[in-house]
Amino acid sequence: MIKNILIISSDYTGHGHKSITESLLERFNENKEVKVHVVDGFSLGGKTLLKIGKTYGPITRTSKNLWELIWDVSAIKPSLVNEFIELIVKETFIKLLEEVKPDLILTVHPNFNGSIINILKEQKINIPFVTLIADLVSIYPLWADSRASYIISPTEEAKNKCIEYGVSEDKVKVLGFPVRSRFYKHIEEDQENNTYNTDIPLKCLIMSGGEGVGNMRKIAQILLDNFNCIVKIVAGRNTRLKKSLEESLVEKYGDKVEIYGFMDNIQDLMQSCDIAFTRGSPNVMMESIACNIPLVITGALPGQEEGNPKFAEKYNLAVVCENVKNIKNTISNLLENDAQKLNEIRRSQRNYSNPNIAKDIVSFILNIENT
Known part of the structure; x- marks a missing residue:
């Protein structure tokens, strides 16, 4: 051996x-x-x-x-x-x-x-x-x-x-694709009741890998202006972005917005939310799926991430919305009929996850x- x-x-x-x-x-x-x-x-x-x-x-x-x-x-x-x-x-x-x-x-x-x-x-x-x-x-x-x-x-x-x-x-x-065990800690024997209830605020997580890239501010503004929601943003190692988001969003939206830097316990944040917005980073995608949080993929790096959005859609692990202008319609569609499509993604993720x-x-x- x-x-x-x-x-x-x-x-x-x-x-x-x-x-x-x-x-x-x-x-x-x-x-x-x-x-x-x-x-x-x-x-x-x-x-x-x-x-x-x-x-x-x-x-x-x-x-x-x-x-x-x-x-x-x-x-x-x-x-x-x-x-x-x-x-x-x-x-x-x-x-x-x-x-x-x-x-x-x-x-x-x-x-x-x-x-x-x-x-x-x-x-x-x-x-x-x-x-x-x-x-x-x-x-x-x-x-x-x-x-x-x-x-x-x-x-x-x-x-x-x-x-x-x-x-x-x-x-x-x-x-x-191997994922650290702490991203699976939330798993229970019966997850059929792990669905989103539209009567409560939608807890949204916006992140983009450890490097903190993407149009986070605009996505947050669209969500907060159009939905009953709470928005949590992870700026990663990008300290300049974190400061900018705090100055522009917290002042306007108060405690409906939370801004974080790079986190070692990102799984806790994922598991506390109902939906995540992220770039098509393979690691972030797979960790999100392990946490059973439906994904909205907002883009992908050229090269190694190009095929990831379509891959996620193929297995109903996420929806893709690369144009920020379409965020409102994308979320509205997911929340229709008591969040039917959002909860279908949750079930697909549970079936896919190992x-x-x-x-x-x-x-x-x-x-x-x-x-």
Whole structure:
């Protein structure tokens, strides 16, 4: 059995990779015989690569066009990205291998798949290498390196994309998208009564991932001006946005508005609300579904998030409203007939959600043969 694992994650490119890693660690830690060492892949490249990783937040907050350009250019020739990363991390990574001596390497960030496999091949190190895809549909070519021992996919859609990129079907295992256990804490044996009652104020949550992007102020104003509701807004790490929202909304709407920064206990806020407005971030979407809070997806980053809104609609996990002007009609439609459509989304989410995904992934990894 695999007993010593090296996980290559990322601390600064959004919060999703870190959250996925934490969800797996919860399950790995249940087995006292297993040791897990986690490293931020960008730290392996010293200040240069770490600085590149830290640009993700500012770029995605301020310039979607620039992010789309970066995505498109690097997707054209993924081998160049692999060679660049390999060159920068090689020396540090080899030292790390000598210290950790892992039985298996697991990556949860696309930049450290082909690059690390290159190093392992050059050094003639033959240990299982597993990739866990942290996106849902529109996956990056770097996720799909056919030399990996296995690729763990969150969806059939991502699996099909891997096969398009040339990965053999038997290497791709669809095991779901892992979410930290605290997002499932609210689950009861019988949730059939977990429905929204239109006689009480609609508790709305507006968020957009750890980086705090999106037209939050306008969405809040439309909701507060047109519905009997309470609006809670999470600005994430974007402190400037938080201050701006406090100055513009709290003064006008008083205690009908609550503004938060980055939160470690975001699940408590989710579980206290009836509906959430968010960008199509895979991690935020899956955590919301685990909390059984219907979603209104207001947009998506170019590249890795492009297919997420349609994916959510396909399984009735959310509605999509990318034009803020349509927010009023979208919510009115959800609340018609005693919130019939809103409550249908709740039921679809309960059917889709699986609290055992992280456990299943860890079980699969620990039972891979160490060759």
